[in-house]
Amino acid sequence: MTGAEGVAAPRREQNDDSPLRGKVAIVTGAASGLGRATALRLAESGARVVVADLDARGGREVADLVGGHFRACDVSDLDANHALVEFTRETYGGVDIALLNAGVATGCGVGEDFSPALYRRAMGANLDGVVFGTHAVLPALRARGGGSIVATASLAGLAAVPLDPLYAANKHAVVGLARSLGPALAPENVRFNAVCPGFAESRIIDPLRGMLSEQGMPVIPAETVADTVVRILTGDGTGECWFIQPGREPEPFRFRNVPGPGVPVDA
Template identity: 65%
Template sequence: MSSPQVALVTGAASGLGRAVATALAARGAQVMCADVDEAGGQAVAEELGGTFVRCDVRSLEENRAAVAATEATYGGLDLLYANAGVSSGIGLGEEFDEERYRHVMGVNLDGVVFGIHAALPAFERRGGGAIVATASLAGLTAVPLDPLYAANKHAVVGLVRSLAAMKEQRGVRINAVCPGFSESKIIAPFREALVAQGLPIIPAEQVADTVLALFDGDMSGECWFVQAGRESQPFGFRNIPGPRA
């Protein structure tokens, strides 16, 4: 009988992170719940029979510590859901704030980069693994209302697609999930406006289903959209124009 999979989930205290942690635990995985929200993250971990570790994903050292805690607690690491994220709420006009900009880029981009970097040695010790990063439909299209969010989510998409070769080199698969407006803290400030416009809010559990499908499959370097009323599938990127003589 094979041992249960071990998963590290960032942003596990609420929203998509909580939904994925719950889905993983429901099928028998051992889950390390990481978040800056200590009370929320601890509550989720206790509910699921998992373990909580405080992790500010903007810090490389805290990402390394979260991976180390996972290995120390469960003996290894098989799955990483690099999920923690925030919206910016600012553009590049007079409202621009450098501190907010650094915070948003730190969570949404550095958090994915640092998380993957910290997890790779653990995957190598395990003989392979799988990563899913939370991007967004904002990583696949223009978002005039939050260009900085679009910028870091486009970066996550580019990172995931570029790291796909790890499957052959290190036995590690990496994919991205790109949801539309989903139940999470990110949409809380404008959720009512979305509903008033008739835009459906995607249940976090629907996103979790796609994340688990990405963990279970054999794909790598794919970016799967999640949209209300549609079946999730990989986004079809067009190839860039080739050179001409």
Template identity: 55%
Template sequence: MEFSGKVALVTGAANGIGAGVARRLAAAGASVVVADVDDVRGEAVADEVGGVFAHCDVRDPRHSEAAVATAVERFGGLDIAVLNAGIATGFGLGDDFDVERYRTVMGINLDGVVYGVHAALPELRKRGGGHIVATASMAGLMAMPMDPLYGANKAAVVGLVRGLGPVAAADGVTVNAVCPSFADTSIITDIKSALESAGMPVMSVDDVVDAFVSVLRDGKPGECWFVQAGRPSAPFTFPNPPGPRTATGERVKLDHDPLITEEN
């Protein structure tokens, strides 16, 4: 069994992609901590996969720390952290802008990843390395005119993963993002019919879970894998911006240089 002996924490695991990842990892031998704010559904998923449930509001760093502690106390450590919790935005920057909702969305979609990484890294290092996989979105790789705020927090997750990847790799921790297009989860409930009417394919949760497994198998530090209908998932190839140069044009060499080419 591919993940036999491994311990995984999955946030946002009471339903959708998170539940799918928890099921797949458990079926492949992992011990899973199912973390979510939905106690009823979260406990049901934990029971189903033979894991343990941890109530976790990812907006609060103490909750992420407690979820990691649950993994250590119940299963002896942590090898994989899937930071998946996320919600839709549902408003823009016009008259519909909602400050309180904005803070909630950013707190879950961005802060939750930051707090999860911060909590997980020390335990992953104790195991000699491991994996962190954050759920981003195609909205983090391309312009999202229909929801620029969602695009902003997902782009921030992509930037975090790309910057952290080379640094964490020094400790044997591989950090990646999975960037799905529209998948059949509650996050698209309000727009699903419009997507289908426009001919936009809606992927199954299993399609996205397949990508998570591929990333855990083959992901390299800092890679962000796209997931789209009709094509195999793979790392997104970022166009390289001009790299840092001195006033006379020589390339500046940085510690933990990001994933850029010598031509920059």
């Protein structure tokens, strides 16, 4: 089947001058939304793409569009992440880029509506998927002499979200991981960054579309997020968390320094 495991489809028109040309990229959560848009951008930039998702139909359609390969993957399963990386290495000879994008809405809070199953599902996709994906892909990046990881966080990882504190919790964790792993992996020539969009075109915002429309709040096109990911991949920063908001140019968020120890006045 075209676009399925082991079979490549014709590619879209490519940018021969892109520094991403010839690079091998894994994109999780690539069957729709932000992952789909980024897989398309990467292919247009000349990268070879492995499309990973639990949605086999959507994933194969995207693989067809990018001339790449589809691999079913539950990112909350560590073994599945290892299998995805191994498939990519066997198919393309290595890995240069990983966009750890798969994510889900939380669906519950911490009060009477708390559901351990929904909580674990959200943490499994949104946080474990980044941790497991990073763990699995690092040996492949090291084997290439370095590479780049971009994790999809959210503006919810940079600000308080009283209406969905658990989603904010897992996205804050991804932001903390990016800020910490960026400098930690830099000596190995592995860059780790995060992208933090506001309300962007994806399945996650489906329950919110009515509210967003009533409030006149624009939805960020998925292509804007994809373009920002490409900017990150073709830059040289690491440990950065790029915010994306309507009407503003995407850029790394400038975190304030944590106050250091002070000397008591009456010491």
